[in-house]
Amino acid sequence: MNNKNIFTRVRFGLLALALTSSVAYAVAPPVDDQGKAEKKKDKETPEHIAAMKAKVFSKESVSVAIGEKRFNQTCVYCHGYEGSGGKARKLQGRDFDADYLFKTITKGKKRGSLVMPPWKRTFTPEQRWELVTYILSLSEEK
Structure with a gap:
């Protein structure tokens, strides 16, 4: 594997993580x-x-x-x-x-x-x- 593939995978992984966490926040915001x-x-x-x-x-x-x-x-x-x-x-x-x-x-x-x-x-x-x-x-x- 070259560095470009690893960088692309990490970048898409972070993007997916950011999207799913924001969706989860929108659906169920933290409750006090x-x-x-x-x-x-x-x-x-x-x-x-x-x-x-x-x-x-x-x-x-x-x-x-x-x-x-x-x-x-x-x-x-x-x-x-x-x-x-x-x-x-x-x-x-x-x-x-x-x-x-x-x-x-x-x-x-x-x-x-x-x-x-x-x-x-x-x-x-x-x-x-x-x-x-x-x-x-x-x-x-x-």
Whole structure:
């Protein structure tokens, strides 16, 4: 092998390395896991959860509408249209405590072979409180 072939191979190898590393960076840039974890912890503090509860209940009619949309996207399969029941228990006409509902939505529930998944990682505290307002609205006389 002569020096020209080695130089050409090294040059193309470096070019390929540069291209693949820049593509990898564009697809998955470095993530600051520490910052994300701290922000997530901040959102799950009792103070933040209480603040979100107050915020959601202060604009209850809007929160109920948003909660209904989220319920229809994620909960209707098991709890039925307007909480009429299905695979899971009926929610209509039941008298719930708001904090109990929030805890159940957050942590999930297992009853026999039925499992309600925890929604803590899927929904923010505000979104979970919106679901609570909608479920509470189902217990009211229509």
